[in-house]
Amino acid sequence: MKKVIQIVLIAGVMLFECASSAYAIGSIGGSNNQANQQHILGNGEIIHKPLVLTKYNIVSVSKGIIVNINSSQDQKNEIIAESNIANLVQITIKAEKLTISVKSNSSIYPTKPIIVNLNAENLSNLQAQNSATINVKSPVKT
Missing domain, CATH: 2.160.20.120 (Pectate Lyase C-like)
Structure with a gap:
């Protein structure tokens, strides 16, 4: 049971980190509902x-x-x-x-x-x- 909880917890942290990184990159790159916005x-x-x-x-x-x-x-x-x-x-x-x-x-x-x-x-x-x-x-x- 402990290993299942650890795996779920690690997977959750990895998913959160990936989502956070994608959001930050998207904010700089112009995606995330900012397709028409220029970043200069x-x-x-x-x-x-x-x-x-x-x-x-x-x-x-x-x-x-x-x-x-x-x-x-x-x-x-x-x-x-x-x-x-x-x-x-x-x-x-x-x-x-x-x-x-x-x-x-x-x-x-x-x-x-x-x-x-x-x-x-x-x-x-x-x-x-x-x-x-x-x-x-x-x-x-x-």
Whole structure:
């Protein structure tokens, strides 16, 4: 009886370990109900991608992105990120709200910070979610 219990217990542990490993591999590889999700590891090659933006007075950022805001009329806005990740940073403006996030169905694993540098004169609200950071480098009119 003891040997049967030991065999069942060992088989249960092995089954659990196999299932756990398969889940972890599936999470990285994109299966496990994530067939359409991109998993991108940063390649370490930093690029500066210029942004052309229309009028906004609210900034909302998420997913660990760092936003630096300067008070300036200068229209030099940019994304600084790894070359294989920069195009996955999504910038949208609706009703004068600038939203900065990672494209849906994308899981990114940057090896360097994702930085968005903005120049803005008048802002009414700043919103940071999911480990995002907003740094205001110089006074901005509100």
